[in-house]
Amino acid sequence: MSKHYTVDQIVRLGPVIPVLKFDSVEEGIAVSRALYEGGVKVLEITLRTKVGIDVIREASQIADDIAVGVGTLTRPEECELAARAGATFGVSPGFSTALDQAAKAAGLPLLPGVMTPSDILAAVAAGYEIVKFFPAEQAGGTTMLGAFHGPFPSLRFCPTGGITPASAPSFLSLPNVVCVGGSWLTPRAAVAAKDWAEITRLAREASGLARAHGVS
Structure with a gap:
């Protein structure tokens, strides 16, 4: 079972939080393991497919020091559901008082989206x-x-959306950026081919990206 983390601790676990969407539980477990083996200890598993909650439940058992979060939180009731499945934190595309209150009630640290x-x-x-x-x-x-x-x-950001390996260093060099979210660690071709070694390689590469002001 993964341990409890605050959002501050989570964003310090690695420079890149992979944003993940899975078509099956088996795929989700294999990709999560490959990412973890590459040094990525924080995963954002989105609710964009029906298997999201089930993958969260399984991935949270991979290691004691893995932080498995639930992404694309848009409805308050999803907070409790994800927390029960073992999610360590939540990520939403936007901010609302209802989501804020639901996350706090569920004991789910939240990284709310702003624009x-x-x-x-x-x-x-x-x-x-x-x-x-x-x-x-x-x-x-x-x-x-x-x-x-x-x-x-004093506000710190985790920018997500359209970030690539080429642009990530520019974001990470900013004084108010603590980490970035990205989907490039799990290219469709590698997932389709079950090339878990390639995903581990990309994870290791991402884990080595430098961040501003000695965040570690």
Whole structure:
């Protein structure tokens, strides 16, 4: 069973949080193991397919130090469901008071999504110090995050959406970015071919990316 983490601890476990979507439980377990073997200890398993909760339940048993999160939280009732399945944290594409309250009631640390200053103000008012910037590239990328640093100097971000191995270092070099989310660690071709060694290689490569200000 995975241990309990705060969001602050989770974002320090590695520079890249893979955003995962699976078509079967077997696929989910194999990919999760391959990522873990490559040094990735944080997984965001989304609820974009019907097997998401079942994969979370199985993946959370892989190791004691793995942090398996639930992604694409959009409904309050999903928080309790994911927590019961063993999710260590939750990630949402946006912020709402209902999701915030449901996550706290379920004991599920939440990384809420923001895109605008108004989103940020709502999240900060609810007590959040770390948020997800989504969709990162489409919403202005590193330029927008740089602009946010002025009015929100203490807020930390996990940008997700459209980030690639080539652009990840630029995001990670920003003083207000603690990690990035990405789907490039699990290319469709490698998953379809069951090339778990390739996924482990990509995970090892991602785990070696440097972050700003000595975050470790």
